[in-house]
Amino acid sequence: MAFWDYANPTRFLKLVQVVLPWLTGLCVLASAAGLYMSFFIAPEDYQQGQTVRIMYIHVPAAWLSMMCYSIMAVSSLGTLVWKHPLADVSAKAAAPIGAAFTFMALVTGSLWGKPMWGTYWVWDARLTSVLVLLIMYLGLMTLWRTMEDPIKAGKAAAVLTLVGALNLPVIKFSVDWWNTLHQPASVMRMDGPTIHPDILWPLLVMAVAFTLLFFVLHLMAMRNEIMRRRVRTLRLRAASAAHPRSAVATAQPAE
Amino acid sequence: MSTWALALFQRDLRLSVRVGGSALVGVLFFLAVVTVIPFGVGPDLNLLSRIGPAILWIGALLATLLGLDRLFQADRDDGTLDLMLMAGRPLELVVLIKCLAHWVATGLPLVVAAPLLAIFLNLEPAAMGAVTLTLLVGTPALTLIGAIGAALTVSLRRGGLLLAVLVVPLAIPVLIFGVSAADAAIHDPVPFLTPFLILCALSLIAAVIGPIASAAALRFESD
Amino acid sequence: MFEDLSFSLEGGSALVVTGANGIGKSSLLRTLAGLVSLAHGSIRLEGGAPDTPSEEHIHYFGHQDAVKPALSVLENLQFWQSFAAAAHVSGFSGSSVDPMDALNLLGIGHTARLPAAFLSAGQKRRLSLCRLLVTPRPVWLMDEPTSALDRVSETQLLGLMNAHLAAGGLIVTATHSDLALEKTLILHLRAGDAAAPSPEEALQ
Amino acid sequence: MDLGSHAGFIFASYGLCLLTVLGLIAWVRIDKANLEKALKDLAEQGVSRRRPQEGGR
Numbered sequence: 001m002a003f004w005d006y007a008n009p010t011r012f013l014k015l016v017q018v019v020l021p022w023l024t025g026l027c028v029l030a031s032a033a034g035l036y037m038s039f040f041i042a043p044e045d046y047q048q049g050q051t052v053r054i055m056y057i058h059v060p061a062a063w064l065s066m067m068c069y070s071i072m073a074v075s076s077l078g079t080l081v082w083k084h085p086l087a088d089v090s091a092k093a094a095a096p097i098g099a100a101f102t103f104m105a106l107v108t109g110s111l112w113g114k115p116m117w118g119t120y121w122v123w124d125a126r127l128t129s130v131l132v133l134l135i136m137y138l139g140l141m142t143l144w145r146t147m148e149d150p151i152k153a154g155k156a157a158a159v160l161t162l163v164g165a166l167n168l169p170v171i172k173f174s175v176d177w178w179n180t181l182h183q184p185a186s187v188m189r190m191d192g193p194t195i196h197p198d199i200l201w202p203l204l205v206m207a208v209a210f211t212l213l214f215f216v217l218h219l220m221a222m223r224n225e226i227m228r229r230r231v232r233t234l235r236l237r238a239a240s241a242a243h244p245r246s247a248v249a250t251a252q253p254a255e
Numbered sequence: 256m257s258t259w260a261l262a263l264f265q266r267d268l269r270l271s272v273r274v275g276g277s278a279l280v281g282v283l284f285f286l287a288v289v290t291v292i293p294f295g296v297g298p299d300l301n302l303l304s305r306i307g308p309a310i311l312w313i314g315a316l317l318a319t320l321l322g323l324d325r326l327f328q329a330d331r332d333d334g335t336l337d338l339m340l341m342a343g344r345p346l347e348l349v350v351l352i353k354c355l356a357h358w359v360a361t362g363l364p365l366v367v368a369a370p371l372l373a374i375f376l377n378l379e380p381a382a383m384g385a386v387t388l389t390l391l392v393g394t395p396a397l398t399l400i401g402a403i404g405a406a407l408t409v410s411l412r413r414g415g416l417l418l419a420v421l422v423v424p425l426a427i428p429v430l431i432f433g434v435s436a437a438d439a440a441i442h443d444p445v446p447f448l449t450p451f452l453i454l455c456a457l458s459l460i461a462a463v464i465g466p467i468a469s470a471a472a473l474r475f476e477s478d
Numbered sequence: 479m480f481e482d483l484s485f486s487l488e489g490g491s492a493l494v495v496t497g498a499n500g501i502g503k504s505s506l507l508r509t510l511a512g513l514v515s516l517a518h519g520s521i522r523l524e525g526g527a528p529d530t531p532s533e534e535h536i537h538y539f540g541h542q543d544a545v546k547p548a549l550s551v552l553e554n555l556q557f558w559q560s561f562a563a564a565a566h567v568s569g570f571s572g573s574s575v576d577p578m579d580a581l582n583l584l585g586i587g588h589t590a591r592l593p594a595a596f597l598s599a600g601q602k603r604r605l606s607l608c609r610l611l612v613t614p615r616p617v618w619l620m621d622e623p624t625s626a627l628d629r630v631s632e633t634q635l636l637g638l639m640n641a642h643l644a645a646g647g648l649i650v651t652a653t654h655s656d657l658a659l660e661k662t663l664i665l666h667l668r669a670g671d672a673a674a675p676s677p678e679e680a681l682q
Numbered sequence: 683m684d685l686g687s688h689a690g691f692i693f694a695s696y697g698l699c700l701l702t703v704l705g706l707i708a709w710v711r712i713d714k715a716n717l718e719k720a721l722k723d724l725a726e727q728g729v730s731r732r733r734p735q736e737g738g739r
Contacts, residue, residue: 051688054695061699096709100702107702108695110374115688120374123298131290131375138283145274148547148595213703220710227717234724239589239596262560266549273548334542337513338609343534343563477513588727 008085009226016219023216030209037202051115056202058108060210061101065133066168068098068214072140073165076158086222088154089229091161092144093221097214099137106130125174126182129167136164150229259344260352267356270329277325278360281318282368288314289372300377307376308386308437312430314372315365315390316397320422322361323401324408324415326353327473331409340477346470354395354402354465362394385440385447389454393433396458399465400425406472429457484519485665489569489616492639492649492659497667503652504541506667507619510650511538523567523617535565536617541625543606547595551586551605552577554594559612570616572645580608584634599626607635610642618642620651 038056072094078087109127110120121127140157147153174182271278292310293303303310330336339349369390373383404422408414436450483506487493495503508514510521512533523532545554555577564574581587584604589597597605603626610618618639624632632655639649639659651657 049688051691053692057695057699097706100706104699104702107698111691111695111698115691119300119377121377122300123293123303123375128290128293135283135287135290138279138286142280142283146277146280148274217706217710220714224710224713224717227714227721231717231720231724234721235592235596238724238727239592239601240598259561259563262557266546266553266557269553270546270548333544333546334540335544335546337511337538337540337542338544338558338562340513341511341533341536341538342561343530343565344561591723 009089012086013223013226016223020216020219023212023219027209027212027216030205030212034202034206034209037205041198042202043198051112052199054108054112055199056206058105058112059203060207061108062105062130063207064210064214065098065102065105065130066171067211068094068101069133069137069161069165069168071218072098072161073168076161079154079158080162088150088158089222089225090218091157092150092154093225094218095137095140095144097217097221099134099141101210101214102130102134102137106134124182125177126171129171129174132167133171136160136167140164150232259342260348263349263352264356267353268360271357271360277322279364281322281361282364284321285314285318285365285368286372288317289375293375304377304379304382307373307378308382308389308441309434310376311369311372311386311390312393312434312437315369315394316423316426316430318365319362319394319397320401320419321415322357323398323405323422324418326357326402326405327409327469328405328414331476336409336473337477340474346473347466350402350406350466350469350473351399351462354398358395358398362398365394366390379441382437382441386437389433389436389451392451392458393429393454396429396454396461397426399458399461400429402465402469403472406469406476409473409476429454429461432457485663487648487650487663489646489648490643491663492643492651493663493665494657494659495650495652495665495667496654501667503667504621507538507540507621507650507652511536511619513538530565534563535567535615536619537610537613537615539606539610539618539620539623541621543602544609545594545597545602545605547593549594550591551581551594551597552590554605555581555608555612558609562609562613562615564613565615567616570614570646572614572616572642572647574614575611577608577612580611581605583611583638584608585631600628600631603627604631607638611638616646617648617650620649620653622653623651624653624655624657 034056038053042053042056044050044052072091075087075091075094078084079091106127109130113122114120140160143157143160144153147156289310296302296306327336330339340346342349366387369387370383373386378386401418401422403425404418405414407421408418411417432450432454436447436454439445439447439450485493495506497503505514509516512521512531521532523535549557559574559577575583578587578590581590584607586597586601586604586608589601594602594605607623620639623635623639627635636658639651639657643649643659649659
């Protein structure tokens with residue numbers, strides 16, 4: 001466990017200390033700008049009317065849910081292949097945040113779907129694969145919770161994360177592979193976005209705001225995780241160290 | 256009476272919520288079961304909304320059974336059960352309180368999750384409310400009946416599967432009246448209150464029979 | 479399991495059960511604790527509260543520690559203090575020890591707020607011993623009480639056991655190591671027949 | 683600004699997202715406070731991170 005006391009985590013914590021205020025500030029600015037643009041600058045859609053404004057949180061949340069899982073998958077490779085000491089910290093810290101973004105994507109999606117499709121939920125490929133993503137996130141969180149030793153839990157979770165990463169391409173291409181209600185991708189395309197700039201800009205600003213939010217939360221959660229491991233190490237040490245004061249105190253009443 | 260009961264309740268609740276506990280696994284399993292059904296029966300929303308209450312009830316039953324095998328086994332494995340038998344507290348009450356704590360940690364989350372999952376199954380708001388209400392009243396019965404199975408299989412290493420087999424037949428009445436009350440709320444002419452009151456009665460009966468039978472089984476088991 | 483085994487013990491004295499492995503020392507203790515029912519015969523505790531069964535006057539300290547790793551050390555102990563009922567008997571003057579004091583007494587006070595998962599085997603054993611102190615009961619049944627304990631804790635344990643005897647309590651213990659207890663009877667179990675308890679020191 | 687007949691859905695989406703984000707922030711902050719308290723308790727007990735290294739491990 002002494003490994004954790006040195007070099008990387010300590011240096012990382014110092015870095016977080018410096019970077020975090022700037023990131024937080026940027027995140028607040030970007031969110032404010034994004035919210036303003038999505039409500040006051042973006043026009044209403046000729047088909048969907050005002051509900052198109054839900055898109056400005058739905059699409060970034062959906063992107064983030066996948067980006068977060070990609071980060072976890074890379075971190076898992078870091079745990080298993082490169083054995084980087086911060087890799088499983090990063091993976092563990094990302095899971096609840098990813099679950100929250102996935103939840104947001106699902107909720108906003110069904111609140112958008114009700115007025116557009118007439119139902120909160122349909123079992124089509126895109127929606128179902130995102131739901132599966134949410135279950136994966138929750139399963140990973142539970143796996144981490146149930147295993148006592150963080151090193152073992154990290155390895156087990158890394159294996160599961162990498163296997164679950166097969167779901168990512170399914171989510172991405174589900175709209176192309178299957179015939180679904182969900183509209184196809186319009187921003188991330190090989191032949192350039194098919195979307196009007198008045199809509200594209202607010203969307204991009206919101207996406208930047210969400211990404212910054214993710215990194216702020218991720219860094220904070222990673223810092224917590226490092227602290228949690230320190231607490232664990234110290235507690236093990238505290239239990240094993242016989243306390244001199246209490247040893248003196250026992251001598252009298254026992255006689 | 257109140258101090259020791261409260262201490263036991265708090266302890267069991269803490270154990271299931273803390274690291275290594277299993278409080279939320281049940282909800283996750285519930286979610287997984289409900290997600291899997293549409294793959295099996297096809298994504299037809301009309302069909303799903305018709306069988307939705309049944310799916311939710313079966314999901315809740317399975318999720319409850321899943322978590323029950325550790326109800327007494329964890330205490331037996333580390334010698335706590337022996338001490339509980341000698342503690343000078345009525346064992347029936349001890350079982351009842353353990354069941355209550357177990358239900359708060361695992362059954363109540365299922366009830367809370369039910370309306371959310373009902374959205375996936377395209378249930379009407381009325382049906383959603385009815386299913387949630389029947390689950391709120393009915394899941395304690397499942398826990399209390401399951402406790403009998405948990406007490407009978409307490410000394411078996413792999414008791415979980417046997418537990419499910421033993422308990423499912425006993426839980427069928429609860430399932431019947433739970434689903435028929437929920438269905439009655441959807442289809443107008445059938446009265447909702449009749450099956451619902453029977454369900455309440457079943458829970459109350461289970462609250463008496465469950466602890467008595469489990470306590471007897473635990474006493475024999477320690478011999 | 480046993481035939482024709484009978485002994486009686488008075489307040490303030492200890493019975494040390496010895497014998498080869500597998501002869502049934504642990505079973506004897508579990509029988510006395512009421513965890514295994516008797517085929518014939520009876521166990522009587524004189525002077526106990528009239529309508530409480532004898533096992534509710536007994537602390538059983540077995541091989542298992544009954545320590546929950548997810549709870550803190552203090553939470554473990556506080557649970558047993560409020561859960562196990564105290565038993566008051568005429569001629570027994572033991573009293574309830576505050577959980578924190580009990581932990582300090584056994585030298586694990588500094589771990590009180592740590593999860594019990596962090597304790598070593600010996601520390602868990604000592605935590606389990608604290609359970610006997612926080613709820614006063616006149617009879618202690620101890621199965622290999624010194625296992626997993628180091629020499630210092632063993633001395634502490636002896637001190638506690640003697641204090642319990644001095645307060646008028648009873649101790650029945652199965653052990654391999656020599657325990658320097660005051661007023662001891664020895665019950666040696668052998669295959670075929672059981673020797674009657676032989677007084678090691680004169681009883682009053 | 684007129685959000686039309688679906689204003690409820692729009693506000694519900696933004697509101698739920700806000701709640702989720704606030705929940706995440708609360709989780710991180712509460713977790714941090716608890717861990718800092720645990721570290722402080724351990725420091726008061728005199729358990730330091732550096733000691734065992736001197737003991738020649």
